[in-house]
Amino acid sequence: MSAPRFHVTYRITPDDPRPIEAHAKDICIEETVEIPEDCVPKGHWEAGIVGRIESITPRGGSPGDYDVNISYRTDIANDAIPNLLNVLFGNISIRRGIKIVDIQLTPDQLKAFGGPRFxxxxxxxxxxxxxxxxxxxxxxxxxxxxxxxxxxxxxxxxxxxxxxxxxxxxxxxxxxxxxxxxxxxxxxxxxxxxxxxxxxxxxxxxxxxxxxxxxxxxxxxxxxxxxxxxxxxxxxxxxxxxxxxxxxxxxxxxxxxxxxxxxxxxxxxxxxxxxxxxxxxxxxxxxxxxxxxxxxxxxxxxxxxxxxxxxxxxxxxxxxxxxxxxxxxxxxxxxxxxxxxxxxxxxxxxxxxxxxxxxxxxxxxxxxxxxxxxxxxxxx
Structure with a gap:
């Protein structure tokens, strides 16, 4: 059974001529395993430990910008605020041209964090x-x-x-x-x-x-x-x-x-x-x-x-x-x-x-x- 995943939509403005897929994959790796792509164990890809690109959508009216939806296993964040923030926008916060525009946590994550008390x-x-x-x-x-x-x-x-x-x-x-x-x-x-x-x-x-x-x-x-x-x-x-x-x-x-x-x-x-x-x-x-x-x-x-x-x-x-x-x-x-x-x-x-x-x-x-x-x- 695959582990549940939460979703983040990043608005990416590429700062080099590589295809948008390469920039999206950078985020998937940087926010999880943080090693060169050819060093990622095969089992990590199969187990979904690395972030997964779910969709890439060009932004109408904003040439060069893309909305990229990436999912992560919930157990990487493990229902802890610092861990979640680190997965959402850790190392990539140091890069340019990446903006979080949507965050969709799972029902179990929402229940664990709790929301407003009153x-x-x-x-x-x-x-x-x-x-x-x-x-x-x-x-x-x-x-x-x-x-x-x-x-x-x-x-x-x-x-x-x-x-x-x-x-x-x-x-x-x-x-x-x-x-x-x-x-x-x-x-x-x-x-x-x-x-x-x-x-x-x-x-x-x-x-x-x-x-x-x-x-x-x-x-x-x-x-x-x-x-x-x-x-x-x-x-x-x-x-x-x-x-x-x-x-x-x-x-x-x-x-x-x-x-x-x-x-x-x-x-x-x-x-x-x-x-x-x-x-x-x-x-x-x-x-x-x-x-x-x-x-x-x-x-x-x-x-x-x-x-x-x-x-x-x-x-x-x-x-x-x-x-x-x-x-x-x-x-x-x-x-x-x-x-x-x-x-x-x-x-x-x-x-x-x-x-x-x-x-x-x-x-x-x-x-x-x-x-x-x-x-x-x-x-x-």
Whole structure:
């Protein structure tokens, strides 16, 4: 019986005159046995240990580009995040002209990785929010004392925001140490929740040395934080997702350090595959990404593909919230709701500070615009 296989589609732009079949075979060998072709034992080909070319399709409208579907035995990755990433885009990530545009894992692989623990339905249930997108913000700026950060969060919570996350630059700095910051912020949010009868969730940023990361997760859990913000490419995707699951915390992912995958249209992975499908498969309940029209360079199509990867059918895994961010403003809320629909976590950060010095006022304005847009009413 042949071993089950998973499939990856690579968009290849050949950088030498060899036929596309030769470039495809390079990937098959490089991502598995990594030896000269004439040294590969015959039994390895017969057993399917080497990657297998399933199809080669010229790209219409893009002369010289090909979509190449290659399959790999699942037991080479062995249901481990580092192993899977190494097979998907290990040594070939150093080459030019190779971009991952689709990843299709087997049902057993999807089950093993697990996907979101809470997903859209679980987060909505715990927030008691239905029928509209989530109102989300990031705590800024780096360098404020923990007391001032807590004051901001208390105001945002009183104003009705659903999710408050640390800015990804807030780590364990001496001017607002992790434990003091997290404790003060969660205390302020708890007090606001008690006053309003509503629910606001807090996601502190997890980052640091290996010996710090688990202690931060445990502390966040002990303080009553609902989830954590993890930067998979900073702390290691396996580390972050494993520890969040161990401590029963929801996961919001941040795209910091992922940008080199996206800037060259002929290299890397699409945002949908990395920030959407892979992060969701590994356990992201919410995936933050730079929205089109902000201060970054994602296109509208890339953003919608990413949202679809977070929410679409995926072997029974729970759907997660896409979270468009990066230079968004209250004035853009209506357009964002029209673009992404209700199962979205809209994230406005610095623009709330600019809107009003009173965080409660800014939060109320954000929520009012969001509720009006979701209801199809006139927008501010």
């Amino acid at each position: 997903g859209i339905a679980g987060i909505r249930r715990d927030l008691k929010v239905h029928g509209r997108p989530l109102a989300t913000t990031a705590i800024k700026p780096l360098g404020l004392h923990a007391r001032e950060l807590a004051r901001l969060c208390g105001g945002y919570s009183l104003g009705g925001l659903d999710v408050i996350k640390d800015d990804h630059g807030l780590i364990d700095q001496h001017f607002h140490p992790f434990e003091e910051r997290v404790a003060r912020i969660q205390e302020a949010i708890n007090a606001a929740n008690a006053r309003t009868g509503r629910v606001t969730h807090y996601y502190p940023m997890i980052a640091g040395r290996f010996d710090q990361v688990e202690a931060q997760m445990a502390f966040a859990r002990a303080q009553g934080c609902y989830g954590v913000l993890i930067p998979p490419l900073l702390i290691g995707p396996d580390t972050g997702f494993h520890l969040a699951r161990k401590y029963g915390l929801a996961v919001m992912t941040h795209p910091t350090f992922t940008g080199t995958h996206f800037h060259d249209p002929r290299h890397g992975m699409t945002p949908a595959m990395l920030l959407g499908r892979l992060f969701r498969i590994f356990g992201a309940d919410i995936s933050v990404f730079p929205n089109a029209g902000g201060r970054f360079t994602f296109t509208g199509q890339e953003c919608h593909d990413l949202a679809a990867a977070m929410r679409g059918e995926l072997g029974g895994l729970k759907p997660g919230f896409p979270s468009p961010a990066g230079g968004m403003t209250i004035e853009k809320v209506g357009a964002m709701v029209d673009s992404y629909g209700e199962d979205t976590a809209l994230l406005i950060g610095g623009a709330l500070l600019k809107y009003s010095p009173d965080p409660e006022v800014s939060a109320r304005a954000f929520l009012t615009a969001l509720e009006a847009a979701a209801a199809g009413k006139a927008r501010p």
